Amino acid sequence: MFSPSFSQASLPHQCLDNQKLALLRFKNESFSFSSSSSSKSESWKPDTDCCSWEGIKCDNNTGHVISLDLSWDQLVGDIDSNSSLFKLHSLMRLNLSHNSFHFFNFNSELFGFPQLVNLTHLDLANSGFSGQVPLQMSRLTKLVLWDCSLSGPIDSSISNLHLLSELVLSNNNLLSEVPDVLTNLYSLVSIQLSSCGLHGEFPGEFPQQSALRELSLSCTKFHGKLPESIGNLEFLTNLYLDNCNFSGTLPNSIGNLTALQYLLLDLRNNSFDGITDYSLFTLPSLKDLMLGKNRFHSLPDEGPFTPSSSLSWLDLSENEFQGPISRLLTVLTSLEILNLSSNKFNGSMDLGIANLTFPQLVSLHLSHNHWSMTDSDDLAFPNLKMLKMRSCNVTKFPSFLRNLHSMEALDLSSNGINGQIPNWIWSSSLIGLNLSQNLLTGLDRPLPDASSLQMGALDVHSNKLQGSLPFLSQQIEFLDYSDNNFRSVIPADIGSYLSKAFFFSVSGNNLIGKIPTSICSARKLQVLDLSDNQLNGTIPTCLGNFSSELLVLNLGGNNLQGTMPWSYAETLSTLVFNGNGLEGKVPRSLSTCKGLEVLDLGDNQIHDTFPFWLGNLPQLQVLVLRSNKFYVSASYSYYITVKLKMKGENMTLERILNIFTSINLSNNEFEGKIPKLIGELKSLHVLDLSHNNLDGPIPSSLENLLQLESLDLSHNKLSGEIPQQLVRLTFLSFINLSENELQGSIPSGAQFNTFPAGSYEGNPGLCGFPLPTKCEAAKEALPPIQQQKLELDSTGEFDWTVLLMGYGCGLVAGLSTGYILFWGNGFIAESITTKMQQSRLRSSQRRRS
Template identity: 35%
Template sequence: MASFLCYLMSTRLLFLIPLLHAIATNCFASRQPVLCHDDESSALLQFKQSFHWNLNSGFDPSDYPPKTSSWKVEGVDTDCCSWDGVECNKETGHVIGLDLSSSCLYGSMLSNSSLFSLVRLQRLNLAHNYFNFSQIPSGFGHLSRLTYLNLSDSYFSGQIPSKFSKLSKLTSFDLSDNYMLHLRSLKGLVQNLTSLEDLSLRYVQIPSPVPEILANLSSLRTLDLTGCGMYGEFPVGIFKLPKLQVLRVDSNQVHMGNLPEFYSSSPLKSLSLWGTNFSGKLPDSIGNLNSLNELRMGDCNFSGHIPSSLGNLTQLNLLDLSFNSFVGQIPSSLSNLISLNYLDFSYCQLSGSIPPSFGNLTQLTFLNLCQSYIRSSNPSSLPWLGKLSKLTYLKLQGINLTMEIPSSFANLTQLSYLAMGGTQLMGRIPSWLANLTQLTNLHLPFNILQGSIPISIFELKKLQRLNLYSNHLSGTVTLEMFINLKFLTSLLLSMNKISFLTKTSTNATQNKFEVLGLASCNLRHFPNFLRKQDRLQWLDLSHNNIQGQIPKWVWNTSKETLLIVNFSHNFLTGFDQHMDNFPWSQLQILDLRSNMLQALPQIPPPSTVVYLVADNMLQGEVSPLICKLSSLHSLDLSNNKFRGTLPHCLSSFSNSLSILNLQGNNFHGTIPQLCAKGSRMKMIDMSQNQFEGLLPRSLSNCKMLEILNLGSNQLIDVFPSWLGTLLELRVLILRRNGLYGAVGSPTTIFASPNLHILDLSSNKFTGKLPFEYFQSWKYMKKINAENFTYMVEFTSIQSCGFTVYQYYPYSMTITSKGREMMYSKITEVFAAIDLSSNEFNGKVSEFIGNLNGLQLLNLSNNNLTGHIPLSLGELTTLESLDLSQNKLSGQIPWQLTQLTFLGSFNVSNNLLTGLIPHGYQFDTFENSSFAGNLGLCGKPLSKKCENHEQAPLPSSGIKEVQDSWFHMEFDWKIILPGYVSGLIIGVVVGNVVTEKMRCWFVRTRRRQLKR
């Protein structure tokens, strides 16, 4: 029995062996890789062969060699499923994914590309290639199974195909950084893409409103519409998308009155509204976004206080609130943001001091508080900065520190960028700055630093840019000091008391400078080391003692690169060579003002934007070659001896030209038609020449014009009432011409409402004073007494790869206090009317008292009759009043004694009678102020009064007025805030006048007037 059972079992095992073998064979076979399909392999190879390899087209060198280099036709790697960037379905062998990002593909993508035959593709990435600005083929619409599509930064152009809207399975769609792509309708693109989770269209041009339909994409996690040119009101529903983590709409003209309320359930991690028109206050509920790690709201229109609830966002590592109108103090709660590494509060209106608890922000690497109203007069309030040992970028420019450079900064050993311009730094530059061995940029301009530059500064071996512009530094600096600064390309020592010395022949430095500012450095000749400079972009040698001719070799310096040249305010007489062509072919700004030049070099190249040669001894006619300067923005030929007629091509410059100053020459003939429609002209000064004929009617096209000065010419015309349409006009000077007739009433409802300086003196105007115009000049009725700035034309010009800011001060000549005075600068608060030396008649209206912003009023040498208006006593800012040489009668109103700023008063040669008022300013006026009035009596005249009672003083006593201005020196300068360097070249005179300064002015002014 036992043997039978053994036999039976053996028989069964023999039967099972083939079965087990079959099973094992099938299992092994199922694990064999499935090869890709021949048609798909062929399609991929065709796609590869349709492009060139271009190693300059990829962005990341670590990606070389290109992924397609592994794609073989023969050999062991013929299976496309094993190729780099190719993903296959493991069961079917079909290609379902293709990642050729940064693969150096170069060439156009055609509509019949073999790529579109891979219809089973689910993921496709062609980012960071160069498709030669070809259009995106509509064939992408055939890849209906795509869930991921990335064509970013791939140099496509034209319209985005409408067939993209058929890719309804897409969850991630990225076309960003194709700045020549256009999209007609974002709504049409996404209306069927209801599964989208990530949508990035950064820098794709979509000039339309943001569609409401985006708020319906409930799965959306990322939305990036940066720089798309979109506008209109931003749909509030987008902020409420339940899964949204990243929202970026930077650099669009979208707006929203107030941000919505935020809830703690929001998953937002990145919110970026930089450069939009969002406005209103930040809601306190923004502190509920506790997942937020990036908040960019710079360059918007936000206002109000910074909510202290921001201190709840402890995950934040970036906070940018710059260029807004936030007020008040920085909340101390922000010191809770211990993960923060980037903080920018620049160009806000914040006040008070920086909370010392900011020393807790030990992870900060970037801190910018530039141009806020933050003050810190107590040096002990800044030691917290010394705790931020990881800082690499620190910019405190334009805030009021009023202290020495804090010694706590010695701990900031990782700093590569330090900018503290315009912060009222005092004392010496500390030698310990040399311990900041990582410094590449050191900017300390516009301070009151004194003493010599410490030798240790010249040991900062990584230094690239050194800016010490406009301080009180002294001592001698030699070129040899820079021998260790091998990387220094920008050096600004201008406007100090430094003497810069160079040997006649020196090889002390091999630095290739790009920016060199040695203005006011006691130079007596052109530094010889400039001979070897071939990379200069900006060269400033102004305000020195350089005499004689400009050597020939100077014109060969950096011929291919120089963009800005300033040799002004020296004693240059001419040029050492005759030039057939101007040497600096790329020049944009040339300043040769205030020298002794008798001839000019060739007209600079067509790239020239600013051309300044004023205050020389130039003569002859203006070369017709000036017509080639089609991009000219500023042209100043004033105070020379030019003659002849003007080139008529000046009218063709009106779309670019903003400043035209030809004052003080001998030009004659008619004035060309200067302004075509769309003119950008802001200042025209053609005074003190010999122009004749009519005023050019094209001036009415100068809608941006702020100052028009045609005084001291030979123009013969009626009053140009048609100029009343120029709403920006602030200064109109037509003095000393042959203008005639009645001024009359305004012919427009506008009548230049911003006008506050008018000089029509020494013409032949007749009729009554133009009081109807007076009523239109609203600016003269209400002048902002706090606005102590000067009237300047301000513009920005792109140059040297950065922005050049030009400040050009307006000037004028006007009769003030009986003398002709040149105002090289005009304050915004100055208001004046001069109608003297005409043939006006009739009475002076009481309405004149409404112009209570006037500082100068001259109605002398006319035929005015009647009484002196009592309302003149209301002009409490008046400093000069001249009513002489008229036929005025009656008494001098005692109300004029209220004019406590009145420094010049003249009513001589009238028919006035009675007692001269006394007290206050009237006790300082001499006989000449009252001469020629036979009926006047009392001091200062020798004629005594009989039976005349002294008029009472006003019961209010002296009305204190603190509205005057400071005559500070101001000149045209350049500022280059630079490519991250913060480079400043030039000067801006700040005119923030404190209460203490105003009080000092009032006291000083009264003492002067009493004398």
């Protein structure tokens, strides 16, 4: 790095006139600068010393500008070789990162950076620069081109950059293999190539005298083995290999990296396997060892080696480790965070031994194994703040939990725990508690004072809890009581308990009474789910627009009456009112919800014209209007439960989002013909137009719906013959054309040979298999029916434009949606806990410089 020498014998030299002129011209040339007072260039005044301007540093002896930093300055425009920027020939450090040079291309003949012959450090990160990696700048010692939309390949002439010490090409789109010469740049101290599109096998040889201290290859697409020569990098302190495609065993030479501090091998897309080498556990400076999400199956046995005394974080999760816990772990006494989750460990897990072995333990993850847990009342774990024992065959609350007065996050979900939730569990330090998917029936009394708890997340969904809804903390941010047996009214003052909440669900209980208007004071709610209860009365008029952050509002499956609210938050993405008794019209104010993805108004009494204006909602993906009285003259990131009538049966599909594409406009009052335009919806899986007043022929253009699995056109007034072309629909497993006025022979072949007679009943003019009525021989011998001219588009009776608008981004209609957020599965638990315990846990986790 450049370190300017300053003369202590003289005052700093003022900016030279030609330097000031070049800077002012650069400011005024082709850029638009923000008028915000935060812009560095606002301090650039002609009557002041340019060396005092923000973002400028000068050489104290000569007055030449040697450093220019305009990062995050909202610059927009182009730079060509004639730019005044390149008149600053003494410039050594240039930072233009985080601006918007949308049209610049490094490959352009106007490329002017080589004119800056003294430049040692160039940072153009996230500035919109594009093209191939620039090779003209051979004098650079630091090259930072992170997130620049660069493309590959990396040319071998990059080896000319002999002085390069830091190469950052992360978050680009190089789409090439790594040239061998990259490992021969002896001056490189840091190589950061994460998320840059590199692929292929990593170069086989690292040099013996490499000065490399940091190597980051995260989120690349390498394959094959990690080269044995990685052991040559004796000065390496940081090694990031997460989310690559490396496979095979780790090279034994990795034990030579004695300076290593952070070994990150949390490899969601790697396939390292075999036995983890004991040398990994002996590296004297190693602090974090992350081996999660691989295929390791064995730990080395305890042997005659000295374990690392600095190792504080060990992640062995999501591998194939099996059998009892290795004795190796019992000698790693400095561990603060231990993650053994999602393996095949079995046998006895003696928490008493863990208590003695890991006195500094702060976080312990044991979830998804086959333990038989043993514990005792006298266990202490004095520093333990997070314990995750999801799906660990636990049948009762471990008694040692009484002693964990510093516990901040506890996950006992998906076990077989039954009975009451003990009142001693409500520790004042507890931030997150997940007891979901157990057999719990109630809460021991007395309940704690809501003002005494700091709990931010409580998830008890999918139990058998009864009685009234308990509200245990006024600090709550995430509260999930769904799928229990609570039977009570919603408290009239519920808003006071949810003042900080962003998620509240009581779906799938037996709640009665009205929705209290005080819930509208919970102005931070993003998700409100009161579905599948027995709530009655009208929807409070404030409920559609009470929170400026509202994303999901689900009131489906109740006994609500009246009309829909007339105002809605523009942030809304999911609105579900299905299965109530709502009347009136669909509020046109929904047209302002430009992010709306799910609109389910099915199974109500809404009497309105078809809402064609919904076609203006660019994100609309799920539209359900079934069983109403519509007429004319159909991520989040959360998990959803999708209920739909498909293939003739009511089905529930969990954890599906935007997988099925479906149109369900059944049980309405639509009239007119089915237009051939529907054949353009080529991603359609489910089409249900049953129970309407549609007439005319079945369009042969349906043959283009090659993904179609379910077709229901029953209970209409369709006429003509069934198009023979439909035999092309080889995925079709359900069809219902009953109760129409169809005639002629039923197509034969492919899927049509599997459909029962009930698919065609109520059409007296039909004949052929599987009906008992035989067709005339002459008619059976006819070639496939050509589509008749009767399938002309409806002339104004039913406009299908709204169905096609937005279909390119995946219009999904006909899905009656609810959702299930599984806090215990990870992201909700981690975000809540991390947020609220950050100050307390920070000292226990590794600080990376």
